Amino acid sequence: MNRYEKAALMLAQGRVRVLVADEESTSAVVVGDHGTYRVDVYRDGMEVLMECSCPYHRFYTRRECSHIIAVAKISNLAPPAR
Ligand SMILES: [Zn+2]
Numbered sequence: 001m002n003r004y005e006k007a008a009l010m011l012a013q014g015r016v017r018v019l020v021a022d023e024e025s026t027s028a029v030v031v032g033d034h035g036t037y038r039v040d041v042y043r044d045g046m047e048v049l050m051e052c053s054c055p056y057h058r059f060y061t062r063r064e065c066s067h068i069i070a071v072a073k074i075s076n077l078a079p080p081a082r
Contacts, residue, residue, distance in 0.1 A: 003064070003065065003066040003069055004066075004069060006033075006066035006069075006070075007066045007067075007069035007070035007073060008070075008073075010030060010031070010032070010066065010067070010070045011070050011073060011074065015030060015031040015032075015070075016028050016029075016030050016031075016070050016071060016074065017029045017030075017031075018071075018074065021074075021075065021076065022076070023043075023076055023077075024042060024043050024077075025040065025041065025042035025043065025077075026039075026040075026041045026042070026071055026072075026074070026075035026076065026077060027039065027040045027041075027042075028070075028071045028074075030052075030067040030070060030071065032054060032066070032067055034054075035054065037052050037053045037054040037067050038052070038053045039051070039052045039053075039067050039068055039070075039071040040052075041068065041071055041072055041075050041077055042077070043077060048077050050064060050068045050071075050072065051068075052065050052067045052068050054067055
């Protein structure tokens with residue numbers, strides 16, 4: 001399963017709990033396969049920044065993990081760049 005399929009599955013299983021959602025930011029708690037993570041997607045000037053507390057995202061800082069992809073899908077902000 002790739003990251004996009006995992007993201008869709010987590011959404012379908014109700015593993016994404018939205019804390020904040022408006023035009024400027026989306027914050028959520030995501031229950032992943034190996035832990036529960038905090039995801040923040042927010043606008044910073046012209047950019048949309050995405051952060052997740054999982055080890056994958058911290059190690060590959062420029063890559064969106066499945067948690068970020070899941071939150072970005074339900075966010076009012078721009079989708080993640082591929
Ligand atoms: Zn993550």
